[in-house]
Amino acid sequence: MGLYYKLPVYKVSYKLVRMIFSETENFAREYKYTIGQEMKGQSMCLIKNIYRANKALDKNVAIEEARENLEMIRLQLQLMQDFAQMELQKFVEISLVVEEVSKQLVLWNGYNKKIIESKK
Numbered sequence: 001m002g003l004y005y006k007l008p009v010y011k012v013s014y015k016l017v018r019m020i021f022s023e024t025e026n027f028a029r030e031y032k033y034t035i036g037q038e039m040k041g042q043s044m045c046l047i048k049n050i051y052r053a054n055k056a057l058d059k060n061v062a063i064e065e066a067r068e069n070l071e072m073i074r075l076q077l078q079l080m081q082d083f084a085q086m087e088l089q090k091f092v093e094i095s096l097v098v099e100e101v102s103k104q105l106v107l108w109n110g111y112n113k114k115i116i117e118s119k120k
Contacts, residue, residue, distance in 0.1 A: 004054040009104040016097045017043040027085045042072045059112045
């Protein structure tokens with residue numbers, strides 16, 4: 001088990017957290033304290049689940065939870081774009097980071113499943 005904060009998926013997820021915290025500051029009050037807070041919470045849970053997956057023997061549960069956190073962030077991000085709470089350029093920038101995290105989680109999950117299969 002390596003240090004979780006050295007994992008590529010952690011690094012890009014941390015970047016996502018910073019982007020979300022930065023962007024939600026600009027939301028209108030109505031959204032800042034509802035969906036904005038929820039986005040922040042989901043992003044922190046994403047980081048927590050990456051930590052849990054890194055230390056677990058069976059990483060699949062925590063990775064799946066991290067993927068669920070990411071899907072909620074993706075939905076909330078789209079809602080905020082639909083409600084004109086962020087500029088299109090920022091939406092695209094954050095969406096690209098979300099996609100990168102998603103790809104890394106899928107690859108990590110696949111790799112973990114291959115390891116489990118090889119031990120059987």
